[in-house]
Amino acid sequence: xxxxxxxxxxxxxxxxxxxxxxxxxxxxxxxxxxxxxxxxxxxxxxxxxxxxxxxxxxxxxxxxxxxxxxxxxxxxxxxxxxxxxxxxxxxxxxxxxxxxxxxxxxxxxxxxxxxxxxxxxxxxxxxxxxxxxxxxxxxxxxxxxxxxxxxxxxxxxxxxxxxxxxxxxxxxxxxxxxxxxxxxxxxxx
Amino acid sequence: xxxxxxxxxxxxxxxxxxxxxxxxxxxxxxxxxxxxxxxxxxxxxxxxxxxxxxxxxxxxxxxxxxxxxxxxxxxxxxxxxxxxxxxxxxxxxxxxxxxxxxxxxxxxxxxxxxxxxxxxxxxxxxxxxxxxxxxxxxxxxxxxxxxxxxxxxxxxxxxxxxxxxxxxxxxxxxxxxxxxxxxxxxxxxxxxxxxxxxxxxxxxxxxxxxxxxxxxxxxxxxxxxxxxxxxxxxxxxxxxxxxxxxxxxxxxxxxxxxxxxxxxxxxxxxxxxxxxxxxxxxxxxxxxxxxxxxxxxxxxxxxxxxxxxxxxxxxxxxxxxxxxxxxxxxxxxxxxxxxxxxxxxxxxxxxxxxxxxxxxxxxxxxxxxxxxxxxxxxxxxxxxxxxxxxxxxxxxxxxxxxxxxxxxxxxxxxxxxxxxxxxxxxxxxxxxxxxxxxxxxxxxxxxxxxxxxxxxxxxxxxxxxxxxxxxxxxxxxxxxxxxxxxxxxxxxxxxxxxxxxxxxxxxx
Numbered sequence: 115x116x117x118x119x120x121x122x123x124x125x126x127x128x129x130x131x132x133x134x135x136x137x138x139x140x141x142x143x144x145x146x147x148x149x150x151x152x153x154x155x156x157x158x159x160x161x162x163x164x165x166x167x168x169x170x171x172x173x174x175x176x177x178x179x180x181x182x183x184x185x186x187x188x189x190x191x192x193x194x195x196x197x198x199x200x201x202x203x204x205x206x207x208x209x210x211x212x213x214x215x216x217x218x219x220x221x222x223x224x225x226x227x228x229x230x231x232x233x234x235x236x237x238x239x240x241x242x243x244x245x246x247x248x249x250x251x252x253x254x255x256x257x258x259x260x261x262x263x264x265x266x267x268x269x270x271x272x273x274x275x276x277x278x279x280x281x282x283x284x285x286x287x288x289x290x291x292x293x294x295x296x297x298x299x300x301x302x303x
Numbered sequence: 304x305x306x307x308x309x310x311x312x313x314x315x316x317x318x319x320x321x322x323x324x325x326x327x328x329x330x331x332x333x334x335x336x337x338x339x340x341x342x343x344x345x346x347x348x349x350x351x352x353x354x355x356x357x358x359x360x361x362x363x364x365x366x367x368x369x370x371x372x373x374x375x376x377x378x379x380x381x382x383x384x385x386x387x388x389x390x391x392x393x394x395x396x397x398x399x400x401x402x403x404x405x406x407x408x409x410x411x412x413x414x415x416x417x418x419x420x421x422x423x424x425x426x427x428x429x430x431x432x433x434x435x436x437x438x439x440x441x442x443x444x445x446x447x448x449x450x451x452x453x454x455x456x457x458x459x460x461x462x463x464x465x466x467x468x469x470x471x472x473x474x475x476x477x478x479x480x481x482x483x484x485x486x487x488x489x490x491x492x493x494x495x496x497x498x499x500x501x502x503x504x505x506x507x508x509x510x511x512x513x514x515x516x517x518x519x520x521x522x523x524x525x526x527x528x529x530x531x532x533x534x535x536x537x538x539x540x541x542x543x544x545x546x547x548x549x550x551x552x553x554x555x556x557x558x559x560x561x562x563x564x565x566x567x568x569x570x571x572x573x574x575x576x577x578x579x580x581x582x583x584x585x586x587x588x589x590x591x592x593x594x595x596x597x598x599x600x601x602x603x604x605x606x607x608x609x610x611x612x613x614x615x616x617x618x619x620x621x622x623x624x625x626x627x628x629x630x631x632x633x634x635x636x637x638x639x640x641x642x643x644x645x646x647x648x649x650x651x652x653x654x655x656x657x658x659x660x661x662x663x664x665x666x667x668x669x670x671x672x673x674x675x676x677x678x679x680x681x682x683x684x685x686x687x688x689x690x691x692x693x694x695x696x697x698x699x700x701x702x703x704x705x706x707x708x709x710x711x712x713x714x715x716x717x718x719x720x721x722x723x724x725x726x727x728x729x730x731x732x733x734x735x736x737x738x739x740x741x742x743x744x745x746x747x748x749x750x751x752x753x754x755x756x757x758x759x760x761x762x763x764x765x766x767x768x769x770x771x772x773x774x775x776x777x778x779x780x781x782x783x784x785x786x787x788x789x790x791x792x793x794x795x796x797x798x799x800x801x802x803x804x805x806x807x808x809x810x811x
Binding site: 145146197212227252 | 315318320334340341343345346347351437438452467469504527
C-alpha cells in the first residue's frame with residue numbers, strides 16, 4: 115500500500131481526535147460563538163503545514179500548538195469579556211499533562227452526560243440547558259429563571275462539579291475501564 | 304489566591320464575563336501555580352464536555368424540527384439526510400451534521416470548510432423578521448399558535464398565558480415575557496405592553512428600544528428594566544441596570560424622566576405627564592458602629608466580634624459545637640413610617656462564600672414578625688415561587704399561603720431547604736395602620752439572620768418613628784424540612800429578596 119500523503123494523514127488524525135481538539139478550543143476560547151471558527155481554522159492551518167508533521171511525535175500536542183495560536187488570533191473578535199487568556203498562559207496550559215488527560219476523556223464522558231444531567235435538580239438542569247444547549251449567556255438565563263446572574267454563575271459552577279463527579283463514577287463502573295495515564299508523551303511543537 | 308476566588312475567576316472566564324482587573328489576577332495565578340492550572344483544566348474540560356453535549360442536542364433538535372426556515376447549513380444538511388433515505392431521520396441528520404462538518408472538510412482540504420451548526424441567538428436582519436422566540440420555559444400561548452423556540456414573530460398581538468418566553472428582536476433587544484402578559488409587537492424597536500410584566504434587556508446597539516404602555520413610554524438607553532401594567536393601565540417601571548427614560552402620557556408635553564439603576568417609577572394615567580417616582584434611595588444610616596438598640600444577637604459566641612461597616616454587616620462564621628445552632632440573629636430595627644400607606648420595595652442582597660457551602664443543605668428563612676393581626680384573605684399575596692425553596696417565616700399571628708415544594712406551610716416558624724440558588728422574590732408585609740402600631744416599637748418586622756454571611760445593604764433607609772420594620776434572614780445547616788431523597792447537594796445563595804410594605808387593603 116502506498117504511503118498516504120501528509121495532508122490526508124494529518125486530516126485523518128484531526129478527524130480522529132476532533133473531540134479533543136474541539137474540547138481544547140472550547141476550554142480556552144470563552145466565546146462559544148467562535149469555537150467553530152477556531153476549530154475550522156486550526157484544521158486549515160494543520161493541513162497547510164502537513165508536511166511538517168513528524169509522526170513520531172504526539173499529534174495532539176502538535177495540533178494544540180496550532181489551536182492555541184488560532185485561539186489568540188480570534189480573541190480579537192470575541193465579545194467583551196470573552197477574550198482568551200494571553201499567550202504565555204495558553205502556552206503553559208497547553209503543555210500540561212492535565213490537558214491531555216482531561217481532554218482524552220471527552221468522548222468517553224459524552225456518553226454519560228445525559229444521564230448525569232438528569233441527576234441534577236430541575237432548576238439547575240434548566241440552567242445547564244439554557245447555557246449549554248441553547249447557548250444563552252448567564253445573564254439571559256438569569257432573566258428567564260428570575261435569578262440574578264451571580265446565582266446562575268454559581269449554579270453552573272456547582273453543576274459542572276456535580277456532573278464531573280457523576281461522570282467519574284459512571285466511567286469507573288464501566289467494565290474494563292482504565293483511567294488514562296497521568297503522563298503522555300508531549301513534546302511541544 | 305484562595306480556592307474560592309480562583310474558582311470564581313475561572314467560572315467568570317468560562318462564562319465570558321471576566322474583566323480587568325480580575326483577568327490579570329487569574330493570569331498571575333495561572334502562571335504562578337500548577338495547582339491553579341490543574342483546577343483550570345478540571346473546570347474547563349467539563350465546560351468543553353457540556354459545550355459538545357449542547358451542540359449534539361442542538362443538532363438533534365434542528366434535525367427533528369425540520370424547520371422550513373432553515374435555509375442555511377442546517378436545512379441543507381437535513382435535506383441531504385432525507386435524500387440519503389436513512390432509516391432513522393434524526394440519527395442520520397446528526398451524523399450528517401457532525402460527520403460532514405469534519406469528513407467533508409477532510410475531503411476538501413482547501414478553502415473554507417462547511418461550518419458546524421451553531422445555535423442562532425439572533426434573528427437574521429436580512430430575513431426581515433421583527434423578532435424570534437429564542438427561549439421558552441413552560442410557555443402556554445393564547446390563541447391558535449403555540450410558539451416554539453426559533454419561531455419568528457411578526458408585528459401584531461402576542462399573548463402569553465403562562466410560563467416564560469424570550470423574544471429577540473431584530474434590533475438586538477431581548478425581552479423576557481412573564482405570563483400572563485399581553486403585548487403588541489410594533490416593529491423591531493418598539494412594542495406595546497397592554498398588561499402583564501416584561502423584562503427587556505437592551506444591549507447598547509439596540510439603545511432606543513421603546514416599550515409603550517397605556518399610560519406612557521419607557522425608552523431604553525441600553526439597559527435592563529422591568530415594566531408591568533396592571534388591569535387599570537397603571538404602569539410600574541423598575542430599572543435593574545443602566546438607564547431608561549420614562550415619559551408619562553403620550554403627548555410628550557414634558558421631558559422624560561431619566562431613571563437609573565435601583566429607581567422605580569409609576570405612570571398613573573395617560574393624562575399624567577410626569578412619572579411618579581415610587582422608589583427613592585432609602586438610606587440605612589447607622590450601620591457604621593455597633594448600636595445596641597439596632598442590633599440584637601442570639602446564639603452568638605461572645606468571643607466572636609461583629610464588625611459593622613457602612614451599609615453592611617459582617618458576621619463572623621461560627622463554629623458548630625455544643626449543640627448550639629450556628630445561627631446568628633441580627634435584628635435591624637428601623638422605622639418605616641414614611642412608607643406606610645405606600646408600596647415600596649426594599650432590596651437586600653446576601654452572598655454566601657463558596658467555601659463551606661458545597662454539598663451542604665443550607666436553609667433560608669425570612670422571618671415576618673408582626674403585631675398586627677389582619678384577617679387576611681387566604682394568605683398574603685406572596686410572589687414566592689413554590690419551587691424557589693425560599694420560605695417566609697411568619698410569626699404566630701400572621702397567615703401565609705406559601706407553598707414550598709408543593710406543600711402548604713404551617714403558621715409559625717417555617718424553614719425551607721435551599722437546594723438551589725434562591726432567586727428574587729417578594730414578601731408583602733401588611734402593617735395594620737392602627738394607632739397602637741404607630742406607637743409600638745414592634746409593628747411588623749422582617750428579621751434578617753445571618754450565619755457567616757456578609758450582608759451588603761444596597762439601600763439606605765431613613766429612620767423615623769414607629770411602626771418599625773426590621774429584616775432578618777438566616778442560614779442554618781442541616782435542619783429543616785425537605786423532600787425525601789434530597790441529596791443536599793447544591794448551593795444556597797440569596798439575592799435581591801425584597802419586602803414590600805403596604806397599607807392593608809391596598810391590594811397588590
